[in-house]
Amino acid sequence: MRLSTVILPVHRWSEGQKIWQQAEDLGFHTAYTYDHLTWRTFRDGPWFGALPTLTAAASVTGRIRLGTLVTSPNFRHPVPLAKELMALDDISGGRFTLGIGAGGDGFDATALGQEPWTPRERADRFAEFVPLLDRLLTEEAVSHEGTHYSAREARAVPGCVQRPRLPFAVAAAGPRGMRLAARHGQAWVTTGDPKIARTGTPEQSRTAIGAQIRRLEEICAETGRDAAGLDRILLTGFTPDGGTPMESLDAFVDFAGAHFALGIDEIVIHSPIPDSEFAAEQAVYEKIAVDALAQLR
Template identity: 45%
Template sequence: MVAVGVVLLPQDRWSRAKDRWRQAEEWGFDHAWTYDHLAWRTLADGPWFATVPLLAAAAAVTERIALGTFVASPNFRHPVPFAKDVLGLDDVAGGRFLLGLGAGGEGFDASVTGPAWSRGERTRRYEEFVVLLDRLLTQPATEFTGEFYEAHDARMIPGTIARPRTPFVMAAAGPRTMSLAARYGQGWVTYGPSFDSEGVDDDPHAAQERWWAGLADVSDQMDAAEAAAERDGSTLPRLRRYLSLDGAPVFSLTSLDLALEGVERAAGLGFTDVVVHWPRPDGIYAGSESVLEGLAERLPALQAMPVAQR
């Protein structure tokens, strides 16, 4: 069965945004997400609200839909106070919160609080961030001293409603982070392969096909990481696999046909969950909300679609 989610960027004042979060639930989407950034790419000079209060507000006006970060990173967060935020979001959401996690990129967030870290340091911080968050969210008090982070008698009482803790949906694009996701994640999320966008406007179909071919390779790499994690004799459950259809060169909601094709192809590659972005009036993710509404009308059929076994 395929689960379908939608990302709502944190750009609108709550007086307007609350209706969209409610609408996502009423339409039947399985999960709804927002970015966890201080500002983002071409939208850095526009409105951009904080993630945690937004998700808490969304949790308070919804009842069923899962809610999550797409994705949080160590770029500007410390595991101890962030674990408290996660504990609070889990509580307000009644256990519906999904913690999307990633290593962080090289954009605005990477340097706004100080000099940007090297790629190697970001990866090591991500590893330690995940390990410490896992401990914080699974025990009432934590002692930890690592390369980057410390926690001394860090209390997380009464613990999360979700058991054994809030699910981790982990971004991973290379062997080291895929191994981390296989060991600590309940889900893996990807935007698919990255490549030079030159020629996309001239031949968007060819660019799309190139992306899908690369995505199949990335999925194979995650298969290998999961298999390696099982070799230690553990019985880790299979990860749910989340695909942002908007990692592709062409915005998924350019047309309803393209969106439906994307969900079907994702399921054929073993993705249990697909995510699209709520269309914006211009710029990145520009499109018509009528296409999103059309996708919502097809949700029952999509959610009944079988997922290929990997």
């Protein structure tokens, strides 16, 4: 059982660095951030770049793992991304995890001037993006002529600190994405079943997550992957429970215990942001960080 946090990149660094340092002091396993150009209700407010923010976080912490949750092809190309990730892995001393997903249809999908991709187009790009990024982070020189992405003698020297490369946490709700997680991931990420995020009940959500885990295990078996070696991460805030688990330590312990029992290995909660969908009492957040796992054990 692991407990991690997400710190959205909405703070100027003079304030933000304290939040990242506090996450380490509170004992979180990993501190992630969203890799978006902006996001939903935060679109008209401050929003800083994920990779520079994580680089700065690496320089003011020494133990906590760091990561994106998640990076996507919406505005990233595997070749320059691989260079930036290799550098970030080096600067952090091998503490970086790449959360990676197919992307959505929000602001990121059109910010570069393109028309939004259909779900099938996003899946097609993701299916090419992940294997190419895997190669770029493990091979010294990569050439690739693909449908969506190309590389010509792209170099990755000296490579990642973590070997054979930094870990991938692949976000996926459907079978195509789960196959990518089984083939290339060290972890799989879920936010629950998006079909019932607004209309379902907590019980229906847990049933759906359990079904996702069983499907992931079936796909691992089909691909020859040992499912026990693939961590399962739940990013909270998007199930029908809403913000309820953050109302008290007891509420979170009940929520987390039910999901750990399903087979989830790591639960990720949002660092509170007042007057937003991630508003929560700072004292409750800190108490969860310090005491929740001990109660669950």
